[in-house]
Amino acid sequence: MTFRIDLSAKFAFVVLLWVCAFTLPWEYQAALCLLVLAGRFAVPSFRPQSERSSAAFSNFLLYSMAVAFFVILLNSILIRGGSTYGTILGFMLHQEGLFFGLKTASRLLLLTYSILVFFISTPLKELIRFLQQKGLSPSFTLILLLTLHFLDHLPARIHQIFLAQQARGAPVDAGIASRSKALLSLLSPLVLSSIVESIDRGTALELRGFLNRPNDANRVAASTAGWNLLTMLLLLISTIILLAAIYRWLLG
Amino acid sequence: MSKSIRQRIAEELTGPALPFVAFCIALNLTVGQVTAALKIPLYLDSIGTILVAVLVGPWSAVFCGSAANLLAAAFGNPTMMFFIPVVAVIGTFTGIIAKLGWFRKWYLVCLGGILQGILAALVSAPISAYLFGGVMMAGTDFLVLYFRSVGNTLMDSVLYQGLASDPADKLVSYFIVFLLVKNLPQRLLARLHGAGNIRTPGRTP
Amino acid sequence: MAARIDISALSLRFPESAAPAVDSLTVSIPAGTCVGIVGPTGAGKTTLLHCLSGILRKHHPDIVASGNIRIGTESFAGIPEDILFPRVGLVLQDQFVQISGVRDTVFEEILFTLENMGAAGADSDRRVRSVLQSLGIEHLRDRKPTSLSGGETQRVALATILVAQPEVLLLDEPITALDATAQGRLRSILTGLKGQTTVLLSDSQIDFPLSVCDLILVLDHGRAAAFLAPGELPASGQNFSNVGGLDRWLQLSEDLRELSDKGSRVAARILKGLNLS
Numbered sequence: 001m002t003f004r005i006d007l008s009a010k011f012a013f014v015v016l017l018w019v020c021a022f023t024l025p026w027e028y029q030a031a032l033c034l035l036v037l038a039g040r041f042a043v044p045s046f047r048p049q050s051e052r053s054s055a056a057f058s059n060f061l062l063y064s065m066a067v068a069f070f071v072i073l074l075n076s077i078l079i080r081g082g083s084t085y086g087t088i089l090g091f092m093l094h095q096e097g098l099f100f101g102l103k104t105a106s107r108l109l110l111l112t113y114s115i116l117v118f119f120i121s122t123p124l125k126e127l128i129r130f131l132q133q134k135g136l137s138p139s140f141t142l143i144l145l146l147t148l149h150f151l152d153h154l155p156a157r158i159h160q161i162f163l164a165q166q167a168r169g170a171p172v173d174a175g176i177a178s179r180s181k182a183l184l185s186l187l188s189p190l191v192l193s194s195i196v197e198s199i200d201r202g203t204a205l206e207l208r209g210f211l212n213r214p215n216d217a218n219r220v221a222a223s224t225a226g227w228n229l230l231t232m233l234l235l236l237i238s239t240i241i242l243l244a245a246i247y248r249w250l251l252g
Numbered sequence: 253m254s255k256s257i258r259q260r261i262a263e264e265l266t267g268p269a270l271p272f273v274a275f276c277i278a279l280n281l282t283v284g285q286v287t288a289a290l291k292i293p294l295y296l297d298s299i300g301t302i303l304v305a306v307l308v309g310p311w312s313a314v315f316c317g318s319a320a321n322l323l324a325a326a327f328g329n330p331t332m333m334f335f336i337p338v339v340a341v342i343g344t345f346t347g348i349i350a351k352l353g354w355f356r357k358w359y360l361v362c363l364g365g366i367l368q369g370i371l372a373a374l375v376s377a378p379i380s381a382y383l384f385g386g387v388m389m390a391g392t393d394f395l396v397l398y399f400r401s402v403g404n405t406l407m408d409s410v411l412y413q414g415l416a417s418d419p420a421d422k423l424v425s426y427f428i429v430f431l432l433v434k435n436l437p438q439r440l441l442a443r444l445h446g447a448g449n450i451r452t453p454g455r456t457p
Numbered sequence: 458m459a460a461r462i463d464i465s466a467l468s469l470r471f472p473e474s475a476a477p478a479v480d481s482l483t484v485s486i487p488a489g490t491c492v493g494i495v496g497p498t499g500a501g502k503t504t505l506l507h508c509l510s511g512i513l514r515k516h517h518p519d520i521v522a523s524g525n526i527r528i529g530t531e532s533f534a535g536i537p538e539d540i541l542f543p544r545v546g547l548v549l550q551d552q553f554v555q556i557s558g559v560r561d562t563v564f565e566e567i568l569f570t571l572e573n574m575g576a577a578g579a580d581s582d583r584r585v586r587s588v589l590q591s592l593g594i595e596h597l598r599d600r601k602p603t604s605l606s607g608g609e610t611q612r613v614a615l616a617t618i619l620v621a622q623p624e625v626l627l628l629d630e631p632i633t634a635l636d637a638t639a640q641g642r643l644r645s646i647l648t649g650l651k652g653q654t655t656v657l658l659s660d661s662q663i664d665f666p667l668s669v670c671d672l673i674l675v676l677d678h679g680r681a682a683a684f685l686a687p688g689e690l691p692a693s694g695q696n697f698s699n700v701g702g703l704d705r706w707l708q709l710s711e712d713l714r715e716l717s718d719k720g721s722r723v724a725a726r727i728l729k730g731l732n733l734s
Contacts, residue, residue, distance in 0.1 A: 158282065
C-alpha cells in the first residue's frame with residue numbers, strides 16, 4: 001500500500017471533481033474551481049509538463065472565462081423570473097437567469113478545469129502506458145502511440161503537398177470555389193500516400209508478430225504495484241457524495 | 253452465431269488498418285491546417301472518422317473519433333471530451349451506411365450526410381445546452397441567441413441551431429470523403445476491411 | 458539454427474494477371490547459405506520472398522498457388538497460409554516503415570519484437586544487447602529510431618528481426634538508398650550470419666549479391682534462369698542481359714580470366730576478390 005499522487009490518484013481526483021460538478025451547489029463548484037487552479041500552481045504533480053502545456057493552460061483559461069461570462073450574461077438576459085439586478089446595454093438582468101447561468105458556468109468550469117489540469121500535468125505517453133496496464137488492448141495502444149508519431153510528421157507533409165500543388169498551378173489563392181477544388185488536390189495525395197504507407201507499416205508490424213502479441217505482458221507490472229491509498233480515499237469520497245446526492249433526490 | 257464486439261474489432265483491425273486509423277486520428281486534428289491554408293470556412297474535423305468508417309469499419313471509427321477528441325482535450329481543449337458521444341454516433345452511423353453500400357452512389361452519400369447531420373445535432377444538443385448553456389464561442393452562438401430571443405427554450409434553440417448547420421457540414425464532409433475514396437485503386441482498398449463499401453466486388457472504376 | 462529451404466515446382470499467379478508471377482520454380486537452398494535472388498523488375502523476386510515469409514497468402518487470399526515448399530522440417534503444400542515469424546523473418550524494402558514509430562529508443566524498438574513474441578522477460582535485455590553488438594550499433598541504443606540515417610535505420614530494421622533469431626532471413630532489396638559505406642557494413646553483417654541463418658536477399662543489380670552471396674538465383678519472368686555459385690555464372694553460357702549489370706560482370710570476368718590464363722596474377726587476384734573465380 002502507498003499514498004502518492006500517481007496517475008490512478010489523478011484519475012480518481014478527476015472523478016471526484018466530476019461528481020461534485022453534478023451534485024454540489026454552484027458556490028461549492030466555484031470554490032472547487034479556484035482550488036483546482038491553485039493546485040495547478042501549488043501541487044508539483046499538477047504542474048504543466050512542458051512550455052506547450054503551460055501555454056495551452058493559459059489560453060484555455062482566457063477562453064473559459066469568456067465562455068463563462070457570456071453564459072452568465074446571456075442567461076441573465078434571456079431567462080426571465082425573480083427580481084432584476086439592473087441593466088447592461090439596455091438589457092435587464094433577471095435573478096432566475098443569473099442563477100441558472102452561474103450554475104451552468106460553474107459546472108462547465110469545474111468539469112473543464114479538472115480535465116485540463118489532468119492533461120497538462122500528464123505526459124501523453126505515460127497516460128497511454130497507464131491505460132495499457134489497465135487493460136487497453138495492444139492494438140489500441142499502438143494506434144494511440146502511432147498517432148503521436150504521425151502528429152509530429154503530418155504538418156510537414158501537408159506543407160510539402162501544399163507547395164507541390166501550388167507549384168503545379170492548384171488555385172490556392174483564387175476564389176472560394178477554386179480553393180474548394182484545391183482542397184481535394186491537397187487531401188487526395190495525402191490520403192492516398194497514407195493508405196500506401198499504412199499498408200507497408202501494417203505489413204511490417206505483422207512480420208514482427210504484433211498481431212499475435214500476448215495481451216498480458218504489461219498487466220503483470222501493474223498488478224505488482226500495489227494499491228494507492230489516496231486513490232481509494234478519493235473514490236470513497238466520490239461515492240459518498242454521489243450516494244448523498246441520490247438520497248437527497250429520492251427524498252425530493 | 254453473432255460475433256462478440258471483440259471479434260468484430262479484431263476483424264476490422266488488420267495490419268494495415270492500425271496505422272491507417274492512427275493517420276486518420278492525426279488527420280482529424282491537423283486538417284484545420286489545410287482549410288486554414290486555403291481560407292475555407294469548414295471544420296472537417298470528422299473527416300478522419302468518416303474515412304475510417306468507410307474504409308475500415310464502424311468500431312474503428314468510434315475509436316478514431318473518440319481518440320481524436322481525447323487528444324484534442326489533451327492538447328488544450330478539454331471541451332472536446334464532452335462531444336465523444338457525438339463522434340461515436342458519427343462513426344457508428346457512417347460505418348453502418350457504408351456497409352449498406354451507401355458510399356457507392358453520390359446521391360446516397362448526400363442523403364447519408366444530411367441524416368448524419370440531423371443525428372449529430374440531436375446528440376450534441378443536450379450536451380451543448382446542459383453543459384455549455386448554448387455558448388460555444390463560435391459564430392453559431394448567434395443562431396442560438398436568435399432562437400432563444402423568439403421564445404424557444406435553451407434546449408430547443410441549441411437543437412434548431414444544430415439542425416440548421418450540422419447537416420450542411422456533414423454533407424460536405426461526406427461528399428469530400430466520397431470523392432477521395434471513389435477512385436482509389438482496388439489493390440489498395442483490398443488491404444483494408446472496408447473495401448467492399450466503395451464499389452461492388454468485381455467492379456473496377 | 459539455420460533452416461534448409463526446398464522449393465519444388467512452385468507456381469504463383471495473381472487472379473488479375475494472366476502470366477504467373479513465379480513459374481515452376483524448383484530450387485534447394487542449403488541451410489546457412491546466403492543466396493542472392495536477382496532479376497529485373499517484375500521477375501518475381503519480392504513475390505517469392507513474401508511467399509516464403511507467409512505474408513503472401515495473408516494479403517492475397519485468392520492467389521493461385523501450386524507446388525511444394527519445405528522450410529527446415531516443416532512442409533507446405535502450395536504456400537504457407539500464415540506468417541512464419543519468428544522462424545522466418547522478412548525485412549521490407551523500405552526500412553523506414555520497418556521501424557514501428559511507437560518506441561522512444563532503438564533499444565526499446567528492438568525489444569518491441571520480443572514483446573510481440575511474448576519473450577520480453579529477464580533474458581530480453583541480454584538478447585537485445587547481443588544483437589546491437591553483432592550489428593555494431595550499440596552506440597545507437599538510446600537514439601530515437603526515427604532520427605537515424607538510412608544506413609543506421611537499415612541496421613536497426615535488421616536488428617528488429619534478428620533479435621528473434623530466425624532460421625531464415627529474407628531481405629527485400631536491402632541496399633536501396635544505402636551508400637557505399639553502408640553497403641560495406643551490410644556486407645560484413647551478412648558474411649557474419651553465414652552458417653547461423655539462411656539468408657535470401659533480392660536485388661535488381663548483380664553487384665552486391667556477387668560480393669556476398671554463396672549462390673545466385675537468377676529469375677526471369679518468374680522462372681529460374683540460373684541457380685549457380687557466382688564463379689560458375691561465366692561458364693553457364695547463358696544470356697543475362699536483363700539482369701542489371703550481370704552481363705557487364707560476366708564480360709569483365711571473361712576478360713580477367715583470359716588475362717589470368719595468360720599468367721596475370723593481378724587478374725587472378727581481382728577475379729578472386731570479385732568472387733568470380
